[in-house]
Amino acid sequence: MSRIAVLGAGAWGTALAISLARRGGHDLTLWAHSAALSEQLIESGENVPYLPGFTLPADIQITSDLPAAIFEADILLSVTPSQHLRETIAHIAPLLTPNQIILSASKGIEDKSFLRMTQVIASITNNPCGVVSGPSFAQETAAGLPTAVVIASSVPQVAQTVQREFSSPSLRLYTNDDVTGVELGGALKNVIALSSGVIHGLGLGANTSAALITRGIAEITRLAVACGGRRQTLAGLSGVGDLVLTCTGSLSRNRQVGVELGKGRKLPEILAGMNGKVAEGVRSTAAALGLAARYGVEMPIAEQMDAVLHREKSPRDAIKDLMARPGREE
Ligand SMILES: NC(=O)c1ccc[n+]([C@@H]2O[C@H](COP(=O)([O-])OP(=O)(O)OC[C@H]3O[C@@H](n4cnc5c(N)ncnc54)[C@H](O)[C@@H]3O)[C@@H](O)[C@H]2O)c1
Numbered sequence: 362m363s364r365i366a367v368l369g370a371g372a373w374g375t376a377l378a379i380s381l382a383r384r385g386g387h388d389l390t391l392w393a394h395s396a397a398l399s400e401q402l403i404e405s406g407e408n409v410p411y412l413p414g415f416t417l418p419a420d421i422q423i424t425s426d427l428p429a430a431i432f433e434a435d436i437l438l439s440v441t442p443s444q445h446l447r448e449t450i451a452h453i454a455p456l457l458t459p460n461q462i463i464l465s466a467s468k469g470i471e472d473k474s475f476l477r478m479t480q481v482i483a484s485i486t487n488n489p490c491g492v493v494s495g496p497s498f499a500q501e502t503a504a505g506l507p508t509a510v511v512i513a514s515s516v517p518q519v520a521q522t523v524q525r526e527f528s529s530p531s532l533r534l535y536t537n538d539d540v541t542g543v544e545l546g547g548a549l550k551n552v553i554a555l556s557s558g559v560i561h562g563l564g565l566g567a568n569t570s571a572a573l574i575t576r577g578i579a580e581i582t583r584l585a586v587a588c589g590g591r592r593q594t595l596a597g598l599s600g601v602g603d604l605v606l607t608c609t610g611s612l613s614r615n616r617q618v619g620v621e622l623g624k625g626r627k628l629p630e631i632l633a634g635m636n637g638k639v640a641e642g643v644r645s646t647a648a649a650l651g652l653a654a655r656y657g658v659e660m661p662i663a664e665q666m667d668a669v670l671h672r673e674k675s676p677r678d679a680i681k682d683l684m685a686r687p688g689r690e691e
Pocket residue numbers: 369370371372373374375393394395398411440441442443445449466467468469497498499500637638639640641
């Protein structure tokens with residue numbers, strides 16, 4: 362039996378813990394960032410603030426004690442919001458033993474450094490690491506609906522171990538050694554999902570939506586390839602797959618933020634109404650543009666999204682400017 366510590370009791374960490382518990386065969390711990398959340402989870406047997414409606418299996422141990430959560434764990438599955446990953450890993454770094462596998466299931470890019478999550482992990486520890494990413498709404502995974510994701514690691518044994526230990530009748534994992542491509546696919550699709558929401562909020566049509574998704578995948582593929590990822594990876598689950606899901610699925614928080622922006626609401630007001638739930642694209646848009654500048658990659662959709670998010674550009678003007686760009690070859 363392997364011991365797995367899920368670090369982060371938001372919607373996705375909770376859904377992954379439920380999925381792993383349903384699979385069976387593991388000793389499972391779910392770490393909540395605050396004692397208040399941990400107590401609420403234990404008392405109610407449900408994650409009311411972040412994943413209501415799903416009973417937490419009794420065999421998931423819940424704690425807000427981080428060192429206790431990772432003690433003798435074979436796999437640490439980090440599912441914090443991206444901007445909190447560094448402080449979480451730094452906290453446990455002195456306690457890690459060399460063979461403990463650290464996985465990231467977060468989809469974002471660190472502010473300012475523009476590092477991917479596995480790069481943040483590698484900047485703190487030499488432990489073997491990897492990334493889990495792909496089209497996966499927490500509610501659907503928690504409900505046991507068939508879901509397929511990618512486990513990417515530069516260490517083949519890590520990817521194979523995770524594939525074996527996480528796979529179940531409702532969760533299928535594909536291995537990949539393109540960590541950069543998989544990680545950027547997961548983070549960058551959020552920028553396009555925001556834009557897709559804007560289009561919906563503006564009441565534009567299916568033509569516009571299809572154009573946005575298609576040009577969106579072209580744009581995020583360009584950046585991922587410039588950063589060292591493989592084009593083929595972006596055509597997979599953590600690219601086209603996740604882009605289609607979040608650009609069209611109403612469960613996407615990133616898309617929901619975009620819809621509200623498109624309807625004319627202001628970002629601070631929208632974020633205040635999310636009660637601590639994260640829409641990673643709001644922060645990752647600037648980081649994506651930072652990476653794009655570093656590698657000399659053009660990202661017109663991300664540029665317009667950034668202007669709408671942070672410079673009060675009207676969504677209608679953003680669309681107008683995208684349509685007025687000089688003609689290009691596809
Ligand atoms: N929700 C999904 O369907 C889904 C699916 C795949 C990937 N993800 C990714 O998983 C990551 C986590 O998202 P989520 O949806 O589980 O979160 P969430 O929006 O449901 O909840 C936010 C979480 O952040 C925690 N938090 C707040 N401050 C913190 C701190 N200082 N340190 C650590 N944690 C802190 C809160 O306790 C809460 O658990 C994101 O990167 C997201 O993109 C989410």
